Amino acid sequence: MMQMIMPWRHVFKLDPDKEISDEALDAVCMSGTDAVMVGGSSGVTFDNTVELLSRIRRYEVPCVLEVSDLEAIVPGFDLYMIPMVLNASDSAWLVGHHQRAVEEYGYMIPWELLVPEGYIVLNADSTVARLTGAQTELDAAGAAAYAQVADKLMSLPVVYVEYSGTFGDMETVRHIHRSLNGAKLFYGGGIKDADSARQAADVCDTIVVGNAVYEDLKQALLTVKAIKE
Numbered sequence: 001m002m003q004m005i006m007p008w009r010h011v012f013k014l015d016p017d018k019e020i021s022d023e024a025l026d027a028v029c030m031s032g033t034d035a036v037m038v039g040g041s042s043g044v045t046f047d048n049t050v051e052l053l054s055r056i057r058r059y060e061v062p063c064v065l066e067v068s069d070l071e072a073i074v075p076g077f078d079l080y081m082i083p084m085v086l087n088a089s090d091s092a093w094l095v096g097h098h099q100r101a102v103e104e105y106g107y108m109i110p111w112e113l114l115v116p117e118g119y120i121v122l123n124a125d126s127t128v129a130r131l132t133g134a135q136t137e138l139d140a141a142g143a144a145a146y147a148q149v150a151d152k153l154m155s156l157p158v159v160y161v162e163y164s165g166t167f168g169d170m171e172t173v174r175h176i177h178r179s180l181n182g183a184k185l186f187y188g189g190g191i192k193d194a195d196s197a198r199q200a201a202d203v204c205d206t207i208v209v210g211n212a213v214y215e216d217l218k219q220a221l222l223t224v225k226a227i228k229e
């Protein structure tokens with residue numbers, strides 16, 4: 001599974017809870033992005049996830065599910081990204097829901113397709129921060145310490161710096177990146193055009209572009225070109 005993720009520099013994240021036209025989906029899937037990730041922090045259901053997966057499957061682009069709800073785990077994705085929120089105030093978001101999922105799915109779990117992500121949530125004003133009670137008041141050293149726990153103590157293959165909804169502090173992201181040994185660093189939050197894509201791509205391994213797809217698709221598509229040229 002890591003072989004698939006290793007070369008990724010750009011990912012579009014599509015939210016099953018949001019509408020996307022066939023034309024826009026075609027542009028996203030044919031954009032040259034490395035993968036399409038399906039996920040959101042609220043309103044994700046089995047039905048809207050199946051629907052989006054079946055539409056993306058018309059294309060060759062790798063399609064992965066970022067699991068956020070036990071009720072919305074749909075077979076047929078290339079990989080399953082499993083967020084573990086390192087700075088959540090309630091351990092349910094670190095391992096609790098995961099324990100329940102493993103108990104429920106048991107022998108059906110295709111372990112080789114699961115990719116755990118050590119999430120560090122840094123935008124206090126995001127749905128995911130509110131949901132998980134994330135302790136977002138961290139300086140660069142504090143955030144990097146979480147990243148090192150994920151990388152060096154937990155051996156997680158991915159650390160995900162999540163600023164969902166706002167463009168983050170790139171010096172913090174750079175500091176986190178430098179503190180990692182083996183884990184790949186994903187960055188997501190507020191990337192909305194070529195310039196923000198370049199800035200973020202400079203300080204992490206993989207950039208994730210979400211809301212821009214729904215807010216200004218033309219600019220969102222330029223984020224692919226910006227980091228692939």
Ligand SMILES: CC(C)=CCC/C(C)=C/CC/C(C)=C/CC/C(C)=C/CC/C(C)=C/CC/C(C)=C/CC/C(C)=C/COP(=O)(O)OP(=O)(O)O
Pocket residue numbers: 015039040041042066067068069070073074075076080082083084085093094097098099101102105108109110114119126127128131132162164165210211
């Ligand atoms: C047969 C078959 C295929 C079986 C599947 C096997 C499988 C995958 C089993 C699951 C194993 C497992 C351990 C699952 C974990 C279950 C679970 C519910 C874990 C909790 C995950 C978690 C911490 C969720 C919290 C929210 C979160 C971090 C979501 C990630 C996505 C995110 C932050 C999106 C941003 O949200 P958005 O809506 O865009 O936000 P804005 O409003 O700010 O834009």
Ligand SMILES: O=P(O)(O)OC[C@@H](O)CO
Pocket residue numbers: 013162163164165166187188189190191208209210211212
């Ligand atoms: O929606 P945006 O702000 O682009 O963030 C992308 C992603 O990190 C959300 O999980």
Ligand SMILES: [Mg+2]
Pocket residue numbers: 015164210211
């Ligand atoms: Mg979003």
